[in-house]
Amino acid sequence: MAIKFYDLSQPFGAHTPLWPWPVMTDISIHRVSFPERDRFPGGVNKLTTVITTKFHASTHMDAPSHVLQDGLNIDQIPLERCYGPGVIVDMRHKGKWDIITAEDLEKAEPKIQEGDFVVVNTGWHKYFKTKPYDFFNYFPGFYDSAGEWFVEKKVKAVAIDGGAMDSPLAHRPLDKYAPWLYQEYLEETGKDANEEFPIYEPCHLALAKAGIPGIEIAGGQIDEVTGLRCTLACFPIRYEQGEASIVRLVAIVEE
DSSP states (O other): OOEEEEEOBOOOSTTOOOOOOSSOOOOEEEEEEOOGGGOBTTTBOOEEEEEEOOSSSSSEEEOGGGTOTTSOOGGGSOGGGGEEEEEEEEOTTOOTTOEEOHHHHHHOSSOOOTTOEEEEEOSGGGGTTTOHHHHHHHOOEEOHHHHHHHHHHTOSEEEESSSSSBOTTOSSSHHHHOHHHHHHHHHHHSOOHHHHOOSSSHHHHHHHHTTOOEEESBOTTHHHHTTOEEEEEEOOOOOTTOSEEEOOEEEEEEO
16 A cells, blocks of 8 residues: 655745744854865765754644643653644634634544544645735634643644644733734724633643644645545654754655
8 A cells, every 4th residue: 555745844944934923033044064175075065054943933843831831841742642643624714813613623524533633724824925924913723612622632733734723812912912913803803802812822721731732834735635534743853841843744645
C-alpha cells in the first residue's frame, strides 16, 4: 500500500507575517559564509544562518507552559502526542469573527473520535501571506466551549489554520491589547468585545491544563486532505524549557 505525504505547514522566512501586537520584534535572518579564500577542500563554500525569531511564528506548536505557569515545556511534551490517527475537519463555512463551538465540533465530519489528532480547516490559511491583517484580526476561532469539548474528548492534539487557538477577540481587555480591533468590532457590531468575550484565551488554557498541545497557523496543502481520516505528525524541536516551537505539520494518507 502506497502512502502520500501532505505538508500542512505555512512557510517561514524573513517576511513571515507576525501577530500584530503593538510591540513585536521582527524576524531577522543573517546568512554567514566563509570568504572565497577560506573555501573548504573540494570548493565547498560553507553557509550558516543566524535567525532571530519568536517561536510563535508561522506554523508552530504551543506547549502548556505558554499559558500555564506549571505546564509542560515544549521539550517535555510526550512524542506520542505528536503523532497518530486523526481527522482534518471542514469549518470553511465559518466567517469573520465566528466562534467554532462544541456543537460545531460534535457535528464535524469525519466524526472526531476520542484520542484523535484534530486539524481544523477554516479556510483562513489563504490570507496568511496575501492579507495578513485580515488573517490575524478576523479569523474564526475557538472559545470556552470548544476547549472544554476537546478535553472531554481526550484528543491527542489540536491544530487550526487561523492565527491562534482562541478567537482574535478573546484577549480581554481587548481595548488595551488590540485597541484597533476593539474599535473595529464595536463599530461593525455595536458590541463591546470585553463584555462579549470576558475570558482571556479559554481554549488555550483548557488545552494547557489537560496537557494537549495546540498547533496554530496550519496551512499548506490542508484543502487537499480536508474531510479525510489519516495519520498526522507534528514534532517540535527539543528546546529546553521552551514554551513553543516552529513545526512541520504533516498528513500521511494511505492510497
